[in-house]
Amino acid sequence: MHSSSIILAASFAAICQGYSTLRPIQKRQSSCPSVWTEVATDLQSSFVSDGTCTDAARQAIRLSFHDCFPGSCDGSIITANECTDRGENSQMTEICGTLGEKSTSFNVSNADLIQFAAAIGIASCDGGFTTSFYAGRTDTDTANPTGQMPGANINATALVSLFTSKGFTKTELVALSGAHTIGKQLNGSAMDTSVGKFDSGFYKSVSDGSANPINADKYMSNSSDTKTEWNSVGASQTSFQDAFVPAMEKMSLMGWDKADLTDCSDIISGFASGSLKQSSVVESGSSQGSTSSGDDATKTGSATRNGDVARGAILAFVSAVIISWI
Ligand SMILES: *[C@@H]1O[C@H](CO)[C@@H](O)[C@H](O)[C@H]1NC(C)=O
Ligand SMILES: *[C@@H]1O[C@H](CO)[C@@H](O)[C@H](O)[C@H]1NC(C)=O
Numbered sequence: 001m002h003s004s005s006i007i008l009a010a011s012f013a014a015i016c017q018g019y020s021t022l023r024p025i026q027k028r029q030s031s032c033p034s035v036w037t038e039v040a041t042d043l044q045s046s047f048v049s050d051g052t053c054t055d056a057a058r059q060a061i062r063l064s065f066h067d068c069f070p071g072s073c074d075g076s077i078i079t080a081n082e083c084t085d086r087g088e089n090s091q092m093t094e095i096c097g098t099l100g101e102k103s104t105s106f107n108v109s110n111a112d113l114i115q116f117a118a119a120i121g122i123a124s125c126d127g128g129f130t131t132s133f134y135a136g137r138t139d140t141d142t143a144n145p146t147g148q149m150p151g152a153n154i155n156a157t158a159l160v161s162l163f164t165s166k167g168f169t170k171t172e173l174v175a176l177s178g179a180h181t182i183g184k185q186l187n188g189s190a191m192d193t194s195v196g197k198f199d200s201g202f203y204k205s206v207s208d209g210s211a212n213p214i215n216a217d218k219y220m221s222n223s224s225d226t227k228t229e230w231n232s233v234g235a236s237q238t239s240f241q242d243a244f245v246p247a248m249e250k251m252s253l254m255g256w257d258k259a260d261l262t263d264c265s266d267i268i269s270g271f272a273s274g275s276l277k278q279s280s281v282v283e284s285g286s287s288q289g290s291t292s293s294g295d296d297a298t299k300t301g302s303a304t305r306n307g308d309v310a311r312g313a314i315l316a317f318v319s320a321v322i323i324s325w326i
């Protein structure tokens with residue numbers, strides 16, 4: 001109810017502005033609105049627990065892809081009910097509801113909030129990267145086209161052609177798939193051997209069969225189409241980061257020109273370097289054997305922020321959650 005009246009108000013404002021200027025586009029703000037600091041603090045309580053990201057954060061990361069990839073990052077997964085109307089989004093209805101409410105209470109667009117929550121979600125994970133965030137997207141109540149999302153069993157050839165049709169390279173496809181490093185299957189089982197860590201070990205664990213990935217990821221690791229990219233992106237934490245961060249930015253800007261938006265990336269880096277502990281992730285070469293030392297580091301690090309986190313974490317999300325293509 002609230003969100004539809006906001007949409008109506010926003011469309012009306014756009015129409016009025018259109019009559020006077022013929023250009024119903026928001027003017028770019030020169031500095032990042034301070035509200036994003038408040039939103040980051042708000043999200044932290046449900047996104048961080050025990051030194052890494054929660055299932056709510058997983059949902060938020062996945063949501064960014066599902067809002068953008070069918071067309072543009074326009075909030076329509078919430079504002080045009082794609083979340084409730086489309087099977088591929090059915091595991092994200094809770095985060096859609098939560099972010100929809102927060103968009104109203106913080107007076108920010110759903111389109112921005114979805115991308116912001118994904119960036120905070122990634123930074124919330126142990127070893128998670130600091131990605132960029134640009135603010136200024138407006139919402140639409142027009143749904144994106146249907147039938148655009150890749151399924152979990154899609155092969156590498158079909159994936160490459162789908163991503164190519166959206167302007168993404170093989171390296172970007174493989175890099176974005178690395179978000180499954182913290183992914184869970186629909187039944188809650190981990191897609192990676194170290195699901196609490198945002199680490200490049202994911203790529204190796206898919207290749208060598210130690211993980212329990214979705215078929216699409218397995219196909220990418222073993223197909224001549226993408227095997228080279230799989231191995232090079234997954235070679236180290238640095239190569240993963242170097243590929244993932246720009247690919248994530250590109251995805252988050254689908255439908256938008258960065259020059260029209262306001263750079264709020266400092267909020268993400270401030271969040272990552274503030275209350276979050278430093279990464280305890282090790283390079284992929286030794287990741288399979290690093291479980292115990294990684295766990296120790298997690299325990300040590302989490303002691304510094306458990307206090308902040310415990311207050312809100314319990315509220316989080318109960319349903320089974322996942323990052324998968326479908
Ligand atoms: C919400 O933000 C818009 C700009 O995005 C502003 O015009 C409007 O006044 C704000 N509403 C409230 C209630 O603060
Ligand atoms: C990949 O999937 C497409 C679409 O389902 C199919 O046409 C093609 O034969 C498959 N390619 C391989 C190598 O299995």
Ligand SMILES: *[C@@H]1O[C@H](CO)[C@@H](O)[C@H](O)[C@H]1NC(C)=O
Pocket residue numbers: 185186187188189212
């Ligand atoms: C969860 O689903 C995956 C994929 O279908 C399957 O490989 C795995 O064994 C399942 N795990 C459990 C605990 O049921």
Ligand SMILES: *[C@@H]1O[C@H](CO)[C@@H](O)[C@H](O)[C@H]1NC(C)=O
Pocket residue numbers: 214215216218219222223
């Ligand atoms: C490649 O991955 C697919 C999807 O999981 C699997 O069916 C196939 O057996 C794998 N091929 C090889 C050669 O490992």
